[in-house]
Amino acid sequence: MHGHGTYIPENKALAWFERRLPVLGLLKSSFVDYPTPRNLNYWWTFGGILTVVLMVQIVTGIVLVMHYTPTSADAFDSVEHIMRNVNYGWLLRYIHANGASMFFLAVYVHIFRGLYYGSYKEPREVLWILGVILFLLMMATAFMGYVLPWGQMSFWAATVITNLFSALPFVGEPIVTWLWGGYSVDEPTLKRFFSLHYLLPFVLFGVVLLHIWALHVVGQNNPAGIDVKSNKDTVAFTPYATIKDSFAMIVFFILFAWLVFYVPNYLGHSDNYIPANPLQTPPHIVPEWYFLPFYAILRAIPSKLGGVIAMFGSIVVLVFVPWLDTSKVRSARYRPLYKQFFWILLVVCIGLGYLGAKPAEGIYVIAARILTAYYFLHFLVILPLLGFIEKPKPLPSSIAESVLKGKESDPMPAKG
Amino acid sequence: MATTAGTTRRDFLYIATGAAGAVGVAAAIWPLIHQMNPDASVLALASTDVDLTPIAEGQIITVKWRGKPVFISHRSKKEIDEARAVPLNQLPDPQPDQARVKEGKDQWLVLVGVCTHLGCVPLGHQGDFDGWFCPCHGSHYDTSGRIRRGPAPLNLLVPPYEFVSDTSIRIG
Ligand code: HEM
Numbered sequence: 081m082h083g084h085g086t087y088i089p090e091n092k093a094l095a096w097f098e099r100r101l102p103v104l105g106l107l108k109s110s111f112v113d114y115p116t117p118r119n120l121n122y123w124w125t126f127g128g129i130l131t132v133v134l135m136v137q138i139v140t141g142i143v144l145v146m147h148y149t150p151t152s153a154d155a156f157d158s159v160e161h162i163m164r165n166v167n168y169g170w171l172l173r174y175i176h177a178n179g180a181s182m183f184f185l186a187v188y189v190h191i192f193r194g195l196y197y198g199s200y201k202e203p204r205e206v207l208w209i210l211g212v213i214l215f216l217l218m219m220a221t222a223f224m225g226y227v228l229p230w231g232q233m234s235f236w237a238a239t240v241i242t243n244l245f246s247a248l249p250f251v252g253e254p255i256v257t258w259l260w261g262g263y264s265v266d267e268p269t270l271k272r273f274f275s276l277h278y279l280l281p282f283v284l285f286g287v288v289l290l291h292i293w294a295l296h297v298v299g300q301n302n303p304a305g306i307d308v309k310s311n312k313d314t315v316a317f318t319p320y321a322t323i324k325d326s327f328a329m330i331v332f333f334i335l336f337a338w339l340v341f342y343v344p345n346y347l348g349h350s351d352n353y354i355p356a357n358p359l360q361t362p363p364h365i366v367p368e369w370y371f372l373p374f375y376a377i378l379r380a381i382p383s384k385l386g387g388v389i390a391m392f393g394s395i396v397v398l399v400f401v402p403w404l405d406t407s408k409v410r411s412a413r414y415r416p417l418y419k420q421f422f423w424i425l426l427v428v429c430i431g432l433g434y435l436g437a438k439p440a441e442g443i444y445v446i447a448a449r450i451l452t453a454y455y456f457l458h459f460l461v462i463l464p465l466l467g468f469i470e471k472p473k474p475l476p477s478s479i480a481e482s483v484l485k486g487k488e489s490d491p492m493p494a495k496g
Numbered sequence: 497m498a499t500t501a502g503t504t505r506r507d508f509l510y511i512a513t514g515a516a517g518a519v520g521v522a523a524a525i526w527p528l529i530h531q532m533n534p535d536a537s538v539l540a541l542a543s544t545d546v547d548l549t550p551i552a553e554g555q556i557i558t559v560k561w562r563g564k565p566v567f568i569s570h571r572s573k574k575e576i577d578e579a580r581a582v583p584l585n586q587l588p589d590p591q592p593d594q595a596r597v598k599e600g601k602d603q604w605l606v607l608v609g610v611c612t613h614l615g616c617v618p619l620g621h622q623g624d625f626d627g628w629f630c631p632c633h634g635s636h637y638d639t640s641g642r643i644r645r646g647p648a649p650l651n652l653l654v655p656p657y658e659f660v661s662d663t664s665i666r667i668g
């Protein structure tokens with residue numbers, strides 16, 4: 081796997097350089113020769129997609145900063161200035177704003193892929209936990225970015241989310257004042273959010289590198305959930321994974337482009353085109369779609385502190401999934417019961433998202449409570465018990481066998 | 497030197513060095529943390545004077561104090577009576593109406609207009625108790641600004657204020 085050190089480029093100058101810093105060998109061993117399981121399906125293309133979307137966000141973000149002003153008096157106008165006056169400003173901003181949505185769409189697919197195929201299980205626990213950290217960093221980044229245009233939704237999202245910390249006993253109020261730099265969300269808050277919104281994507285990038293490093297140490301999981309046993313089970317990253325990833329990326333970017341060019345404000349809220357007004361809350365405040373399930377959990381619990389604990393708990397519980405799942409079998413393909421519970425969980429999460437957008441009253445609150453309870457039940461009770469109750473289907477003896485069964489000859493001879 | 501087995505002079509030096517280092521790091525981090533607290537100019541934003549004469553009975557106005565909305569409600573007799581008729585044991589955050597206004601100025605209710613749940617600005621003359629209703633997560637406040645139903649744990653705060661004359665107040 082770690083071929084660097086032995087790779088010698090043919091070009092003399094490169095060979096000279098390689099002996100002093102073997103970076104080409106590292107790239108070659110990681111993205112060219114790297115053996116990938118031959119049975120990977122399209123759900124495995126989302127890691128690459130996420131990396132590219134992160135780069136799109138960084139590039140568009142850096143150029144937006146060239147025109148953006150982080151002051152409470154000018155932030156809103158500077159975003160309008162980007163939209164109306166800056167050359168291609170509308171395009172850059174719409175890419176950045178919709179890029180955040182695409183980022184979350186991809187990460188949700190990526191997370192549920194992991195849950196379905198048991199990618200968090202031994203030996204990928206650290207890889208999985210790094211993923212949960214990436215998810216938290218993404219949420220913090222997107223939240224602070226959403227505050228920057230300083231519209232009504234920006235302002236009130238900032239107010240409600242920072243106020244979550246006021247639920248903590250004793251330290252709550254001082255922490256909130258500290259986060260705000262004042263007695264309400266105001267200019268000091270905007271400026272620190274801007275600073276951190278610029279910083280966090282680079283932290284994210286660093287953790288992505290760790291995530292990929294951990295991946296390359298333990299190897300990729302695959303739809304069969306069994307370990308790679310021989311060369312017959314793998315194909316080289318390039319061209320096989322490179323081409324498949326590229327194709328998926330193009331399809332993904334068609335959807336992205338459709339949002340940007342045809343319905344750029346579809347996922348946003350019109351209230352955010354009203355400048356922030358600290359004296360008036362909009363009648364319906366809702367977070368961006370990607371936070372809705374968590375918002376529903378927050379509101380489902382009839383106590384302030386309880387709601388905050390449940391909301392953070394719903395993410396923290398993911399950290400423990402490698403140990404909560406007691407089954408030795410990774411892939412849901414061979415887990416008839418888990419497979420059903422997986423789909424129920426997915427529906428429950430989508431249901432929570434739907435409820436998060438509804439007013440917190442009557443039947444909606446009751447439904448949100450039931451779904452919240454089920455969400456925790458899934459991770460804390462069902463997952464641990466299934467490992468003991470369920471009788472898994474027989475596993476194929478190798479990845480190659482799982483792909484080739486029923487076929488006479490090997491249509492895709494393993495290379496490398 | 498009398499050393500007990502296991503602890504030596506060197507152990508002591510390690511621990512002392514480590515402890516001094518930890519104190520040094522903490523001292524260096526503190527300015528980085530404290531710079532985020534409200535600065536001198538924010539703290540200096542002291543008080544706001546409000547003339548009450550233009551506020552008609554039954555009217556609520558909103559003024560800004562320390563960046564936050566403050567409601568000044570000129571309550572009618574009916575609103576005051578409603579607030580005082582409620583038995584305290586029915587309140588999530590029990591407090592008599594008398595404790596929330598200045599003596600002899602029962603008609604004037606001054607409140608920080610920030611929902612004690614997550615900080616939205618409640619809407620006046622709304623909700624099931626004729627006081628305020630917070631649209632964010634559905635908290636109902638009564639005509640004394642006390643929480644009656646919903647996720648908010650506490651009554652709307654009464655800011656520090658005083659009557660500078662019969663018809664004007666200073667908040668802060
Ligand atoms: C993890 C990657 C990132 C995410 C998820 C993200 C997310 C967001 C979101 C949701 C907005 C609000 C868009 C709107 O409604 O107008 C925003 C705005 C902004 N972001 Fe980012 N961002 C990321 C990276 C960056 C980077 C790296 C920079 C700068 C170096 C940056 C600079 C800005 C600026 C200046 C704005 C305000 C202009 C605007 O509202 O369009 N962002 N970001």
Ligand code: FES
Pocket residue numbers: 611612613614615616630631632633634635646647648
């Ligand atoms: S902020 Fe008022 S009910 Fe939540």
